[in-house]
Amino acid sequence: MSEQYEYQPHRLLRKRVQDIASGVEGELMAVITEDVSDTGIERWADLAYIRDGSGREFTTTVDNVQPV
Template sequence: MHEAVPRSFEEVPHALLYQRVRDIASGVEGELMAVVREDVSDDPVRERWVRLAYVRGPSGREISTAVANIQAV
């Protein structure tokens, strides 16, 4: 049986936090709620860190995307 590996993350400051943005990958527009640096590796020995942006769309549901995909609206 495979056990879930706890993910490590830390919040990162961003100039567009709590402002209206667009995710260019999906076209979703909403409020930038958080930017985090997260270890997405499934191997506890070899870490793989990425910066993710969390955008809350009009439905209230949040999506995650690469920080590079975020544009101010």
């Protein structure tokens, strides 16, 4: 089995961004390729970790991230 996750470089790391799916703004903390499968068959996705104004982090697909 391969690694469970892998950090990816991204041009917006540590910048203010918006998740276009939810409209929430925050700072892009990390982009991580993760195995998101719950069936045992690997399925990898690039997830963006965004920290909002309250300090809470949430994930969204990296394609939903845009600069503010």
